[in-house]
Amino acid sequence: MGGSMVAGYPHRIGGHCGSGSLRDLLEWAGLSYGDAPMGEGAVFGLGGSLSFSYLRGPGLGTPIYLVGRGASLTEQFSANLGIAQELRSTDDPVLGWEWVRDELDAGRPVLCWAEMAELPYLRVKMRMSRHDIVVIGYDDDAGTVVVVDNDRAEPQTIGRDDLARARSAVGFPVPTRHTCFRLGFPEALPDLRAAAARACAEAVHGMSDPAPAMGATAVAGTAGVAAFVADLDLWAEQLPGDALDRALFSLQVFVEKAGTGGSLFRRLQAEFLDEVGGWVGDAMMLEAAEVYQRLADAWSRTASAAVGGAPASDRLAEVRRAAAALPALEREGADRLAALAERLAP
Structure with missing residues (x-):
């Protein structure tokens, strides 16, 4: 049994889970193009993820579906800024947790996909399986993890079982499959x-x-x-x-x-x-x-x-x-x- 916590992880409420999480991670790594931490808009734009899709019809859970970003923000942002990234997915919950725990034990926060309807602090009914959160700590004795979410000003402590359910959902738009990113930040950002x-x-x-x-x-x-x-x-x-x-x-x-x-x-x-x-x-x-x-x-x-x-x-x-x-x-x-x-x- 044991636990670990990433020290001094910065966080501000964000407008979008992906760009908000990447902004915090970049600030944690001490990287910016200006004297101050990079803003969320700059992070979103440098991910090159602007798009537009519209659907209307049965099976959506709502009469229409509208989205304005692409699916590869983290991958494109990482490539554009020289951040090494490895996307990991598995249907094995034990392996999925080991990936997260190993990163935390090494002192690194972990960006994960989560089904937002399974995160108890959000209290939402709308299902969306590709909600980005950052896991920054865990406590084996208490059976809890600490996550950072763009929608909450403070880190949230939830049960490890809650996180496991959120990371193993099979809803819209894709199964979460315990997906997480292993990120390696450079010493300095590219041109x-x-x-x-x-x-x-x-x-x-x-x-x-x-x-x-x-x-x-x-x-x-x-x-x-x-x-x-x-x-x-x-x-x-x-x-x-x-x-x-x-x-x-x-x-x-x-x-x-x-x-x-x-x-x-x-x-x-x-x-x-x-x-x-x-x-x-x-x-x-x-x-x-x-x-x-x-x-x-x-x-x-x-x-x-x-x-x-x-x-x-x-x-x-x-x-x-x-x-x-x-x-x-x-x-x-x-x-x-x-x-x-x-x-x-x-």
């Missing part, structure tokens, strides 16, 4: 302009996914944003009864509340461009930041229109009006990122 160029190019790629035919009700990329806005015209017919009200509620949650950093991750992208643009003194990045700020505001207006006391049909009409600006702004944002990727590349 910022080159890292930002790669991140911008990756974000352009994430927004360039071809949109399937609307009959599949699954679309992606900048073309997908236009298809999503067009699909709003069908909601009143395709979502009868209380399904329309639930879809509108879900829209607001997915844009603002579901760990997106606000405005479907667009506000974090604006912060990245503003912070890095200031560090490298690039006016084009600052101009791009203004575009993404306008885009973030447009997504927030769309989400805000979806909720309130008015009838669902009236709220849908307001959503359609607010969303009309989104396709052009998304295209302009992607074009700005493409130009930056070329400009900043060594």
Whole structure:
């Protein structure tokens, strides 16, 4: 029996589990491009994970599903910043715990996937298996672990059994499979302009996914944003009864509340461009930041229109009006990122 605790682990509440966790880990490693710790927006943007996907149909647990980031933030962020990373997954709970314990015994925090509905301190019903947490300690005698979560200001002590359930879930979008990352931080970060160029190019790629035919009700990329806005015209017919009200509620949650950093991750992208643009003194990045700020505001207006006391049909009409600006702004944002990727590349 025994235990260990990572000493002096820094933490601030974050807007998104992935970028919030990576920001804390980078600060723990003592790495930044400025005099102060790197902001969460800069971390998100340097991961090059901006994207767009929209689904409507049965089997989602909600009438619609909307997401604004790709699935490989940790891997891309690590590659862009010279961080060695090894993604480990197993269906063996004993091995999965050994991986975490060995890292903690070596004095290193561990980034893990967890099913958010199985984390007792969150008290949520929504299931999402790829919620990022950082495990920083354990106590064998008490049967507990200490985790850091972007949604809580203080470290949380939970039962090891709770963590095991969260790490062995099989829900949406993928089984957690006791997944964790073994990270090796460099002594210094690589050239910022080159890292930002790669991140911008990756974000352009994430927004360039071809949109399937609307009959599949699954679309992606900048073309997908236009298809999503067009699909709003069908909601009143395709979502009868209380399904329309639930879809509108879900829209607001997915844009603002579901760990997106606000405005479907667009506000974090604006912060990245503003912070890095200031560090490298690039006016084009600052101009791009203004575009993404306008885009973030447009997504927030769309989400805000979806909720309130008015009838669902009236709220849908307001959503359609607010969303009309989104396709052009998304295209302009992607074009700005493409130009930056070329400009900043060594």
